[in-house]
Every structure is written in C-alpha cells, then in structure tokens.
Amino acid sequence: MKDCICSKMREDHNNKTDPKMTHKCDSSCLGPLTFHPRVLGDMICLSEGGRRAERIKDTFKGGVVFTRRCVRISERIRVLVERQVPHWQGAMRVGFTNVRPSTRSLPLPPISMPNLTETSGYWATPVLESYCQEGSALEFWVTADGDICLKFQNSRKQRIEAKVDVRKPLWAMIDVYGQTCSVFLLGSKTKGLLSKKRSCPLPKPPIRRPSTFSLENTTPSENSDDCVSCLNMEIPADDLCVVCMVRQKDITLPCGHRCLCSHCTPKILVQFGTCPLCRLEISSPTVT
Known part of the structure; x- marks a missing residue:
C-alpha cells in the first residue's frame, strides 16, 4: 500500500510542468520531498518550493509540519537548521504519523508533544538544543522495528524506542519548536544491499548572464x-x-x-x- 502511494506521488510529480525542474523521476528516485502545503501550523510559512518551513512570529509554538508524501522504512530524511532564536527553551521535534495529513481537521495543535503524541497514530522525539545550532544538519528515520533513529554531524546514531506502527503508510513530521525557527529539507535517501535511492534533487537555479546594470534601471520586486x-x-x-x-x-x-x-x-x-x-x-x- 505504501509503495502504491509513493508511486502515485512520483507520477503526479512527473506529470506537472515546472520550468525550474529538469529532473524526471525513475526507479532510483524516491520522489520529491516537500512539506504539505495546506496542513501546517498556524505560525508556519513555506517557501523554496515547500522545502523551507519558517516560524514567522515571535513564538515557540505553532510550527508543526508534515511531509507531503509518505516516507519509507529506513528512508533517511535530511534536515538543515537554518535559524534559531536563543530566548526560548527546547528545540525542534521530529517524528512520524500514519494519519494522512490531508484528512486532518484544522487548525493543528500548537505543539506536537504532547498534543499530538498523546493521540493515536503520532510518534515524536525532541532534538537537543546543542544539535540544533544554525547550520547543523541531521538525519532521522524509522526502523522496521518501529524505533526512531537520529544521526547528527560527527556523532553516533541515537536510537529511540518509539513503537511506531510501521504496518501502515507513514508521513514524516517536524515541529519547528522552541529555539528552532527555520528548517530546510535537504532531501532523503535509502540504502539497500544492491542499490541506493534518493529523493528528487533541488531545482537548479536559473543561469544568469553577467551584465552591467544600474540601480536606476532595476524594477523593484517585493x-x-x-x-x-x-x-x-x-x-x-x-x-x-x-x-x-x-x-x-x-x-x-x-x-x-x-x-x-x-x-x-x-x-x-x-x-x-x-x-x-x-x-x-x-x-x-x-x-x-
């Protein structure tokens, strides 16, 4: 069932015309990895094609987001911490849900733990502030046993017994919480015995020709x-x-x-x- 849903996401992606995206999914591609554009916290603003999630007001909550497509067992989701604010306690939380985001009622709860994790179908774990400094990258994934694993730069893997129900399709969940106020999805990957798969690459920036210009001839764009x-x-x-x-x-x-x-x-x-x-x-x- 999960593979069917993920395959449908790849088909939908390939059928859409995007002048910035020249990549076409194939058997080695996991499909695009972006945040769900409609089911997100009240304080979240998405940009960069749904890859950046930023908390837009001076608050520690309202930052829950989900991936738009389901993720696979052992699919390592890579996240970059772009910005942080020091005057809050705690940092982002990561986890998974087998509740399809598009079926959720809005608004979302202000925080994932405990508001979501105390309900059926949601699992999450906090990430230490020391691992959520600006410019830090981390990977998280769910194992076949239902544990949540975290891997940080230059550190050992952490494995948390979460008892995630892996029998149903899963979507990744991130709570842009506390000191963490902006995160960016770097992509995801899986590693099998004979093959590796990755999510769609980022669109390449448009080629700009060198030119001499004056500010007087430049039209402002907000x-x-x-x-x-x-x-x-x-x-x-x-x-x-x-x-x-x-x-x-x-x-x-x-x-x-x-x-x-x-x-x-x-x-x-x-x-x-x-x-x-x-x-x-x-x-x-x-x-x-």
Whole structure:
C-alpha cells in the first residue's frame, strides 16, 4: 500500500510542468520531498518550493509540519537548521504519523508533544538544543522495528524506542519548536544491499548572464529574494556571503566558519556538501 502511494506521488510529480525542474523521476528516485502545503501550523510559512518551513512570529509554538508524501522504512530524511532564536527553551521535534495529513481537521495543535503524541497514530522525539545550532544538519528515520533513529554531524546514531506502527503508510513530521525557527529539507535517501535511492534533487537555479546594470534601471520586486533593489549596499565586504557576494553572511556552519547567507546555504550543502572555506563535509551526517 505504501509503495502504491509513493508511486502515485512520483507520477503526479512527473506529470506537472515546472520550468525550474529538469529532473524526471525513475526507479532510483524516491520522489520529491516537500512539506504539505495546506496542513501546517498556524505560525508556519513555506517557501523554496515547500522545502523551507519558517516560524514567522515571535513564538515557540505553532510550527508543526508534515511531509507531503509518505516516507519509507529506513528512508533517511535530511534536515538543515537554518535559524534559531536563543530566548526560548527546547528545540525542534521530529517524528512520524500514519494519519494522512490531508484528512486532518484544522487548525493543528500548537505543539506536537504532547498534543499530538498523546493521540493515536503520532510518534515524536525532541532534538537537543546543542544539535540544533544554525547550520547543523541531521538525519532521522524509522526502523522496521518501529524505533526512531537520529544521526547528527560527527556523532553516533541515537536510537529511540518509539513503537511506531510501521504496518501502515507513514508521513514524516517536524515541529519547528522552541529555539528552532527555520528548517530546510535537504532531501532523503535509502540504502539497500544492491542499490541506493534518493529523493528528487533541488531545482537548479536559473543561469544568469553577467551584465552591467544600474540601480536606476532595476524594477523593484517585493517577492524576489534576488532583487538588487532589496540589497543592503552598505554591507562591508568582509561581511558578504562568499557565494553570492551580495547578501550578508548569517549562517555559522558546524566547522565554525560563518561564510554563507541563509539564501545560499541550502543550495551549497545539497550541491557540494562542504564548507566553501575549509571543505569540511557538512551536507549531512556520515551514513554508517
């Protein structure tokens, strides 16, 4: 049943025309991994094609999100912590549900634990604040025994006895809670004896031709992250993102380098997986 649902998601994805997405799913693809666009917490704003979930107000709650498609047993979901705020206690929670998100009544409960986990069909575990620093990446998945596993950068795997019911289709759940205020889905992967499968890659950014332009001829756009009119032209050169050289660097990577802006970080981690300065692997924890 689960494979049928996931196959249908891949078919729907392939049948949609997206000028930014040139990838076509095949037998080695798990399908696109995004957040559900309609079933989400009251304080959540989605962007980047449903891959970024950001809590938009100064609150610690209202951040529950689900994956749009079901996930497989041992499918490792990779998440990047983009932003945090220090004045709250606790950090994001991750888990799974076998309640189809689209069948849920709205609004969602403000927090996953205990509001959801005390009801049938929901399982979650908190992630320590120390593992949820800006720029940190983690993987989580459910085992065939129903345990939830977590794997962090340069650390051992943690296995939590959760008793997840794996007999039914499962959707991943993330609660953008407490200090965690923005997360980004880096993708997912499974590893079998003879093959590996991954979720659809991120759309490649459009190719931009080098040009000389003046601010006088640039039309402002409130909805564009790349609009020159939105840039702070007073940012010192030493504070600029080393990739775009336009926005202020505001993400500290696990290696300690603060060299990327929040706009460039997800793309760099997905495409290269290393710090631009020291080349330390940071895309995701090492799979063992």
